[in-house]
Amino acid sequence: MPELPEVETVRRSLERRIVGRTVTDCIVRETRFRTPLDPAALQVALRGRRIVGVERRSKYLLIALAGEDVLVLHLGMSGRLDLARRGTAFLPHTHVQLELDGGDELRFSDPRRFGMLFVTSRAALPAHPRFTGLGIEPFDRGFTVDYLLDRGRSSRRPVKNFLMDARVVVGVGNIYASEALHRARVRPSTSVRRLSPQRMRCVHASVRAVLASAVRAGGTTLQDFRDTDGHAGRFQVRLRVYDRAGEACHRCGRTIRRIVQAGRSTFYCPGCQH
DNA sequence: CGGGCGGCCTGGAGGC
């Protein structure tokens, strides 16, 4: 479900409400995730620990605890975090609860179980297998047109797949890759190394613009995305191509097409993307 | 060895 704007939206809503709180207990009711969860390790690391910060790296949420440890959380496709009063009704597939002082609890639900959570030390994080290969953050200073040109120089792959490659740049998933390329007027099937510097500059600016705009809108809610307070995103009404196959392009009027690239749906306008 | 593809899961939508 979540790409950078959705994860960042969750991060902000979490940060407002859990920093300074202490985890009193951790209840695990499901351990079968893609990487199996170790309840004992989680409980030992979390119980009695104060939450000192909430950060994001790529599509991972990092809940920093007093001391050296960090709770790492990934929402996968269907993961969701909810902050709620203890004892209130909870969503189906609520697999983990963090009980907080003051009577609230943070609930992690994930029907498809593509998500993951684990505890590691802050020092070990960069070397963790899930983090070592990660590319640059799209809002870091190092994410430049030259960086993209350099990384794309020897690659014949389609620019859409390139943008979705987390080894190149993190946070761009299936929705925002299509949206950024529409904004840039670049056809998703274009080979990266065939993009002129001018067109790459446009792709670069469009990635940032689309992501920033989606963050401001609180993410995209297609079916079930919510922040930790249960609020839906508002970017779905601004989508220009994603999930609009057969509809008219708002820019040129031509009919939006759906194709499949690397096993994922891609949407583009044949009229104004070349 | 870069990168496409199948698989991991559940659930919702749509066809018959």
Next chain:
DNA sequence: TGCCTCCAGGCCGCCC
């Protein structure tokens, strides 16, 4: 109503 197929916002490992 049921049963089938297809599809879904991510990621990993296999294998060409």
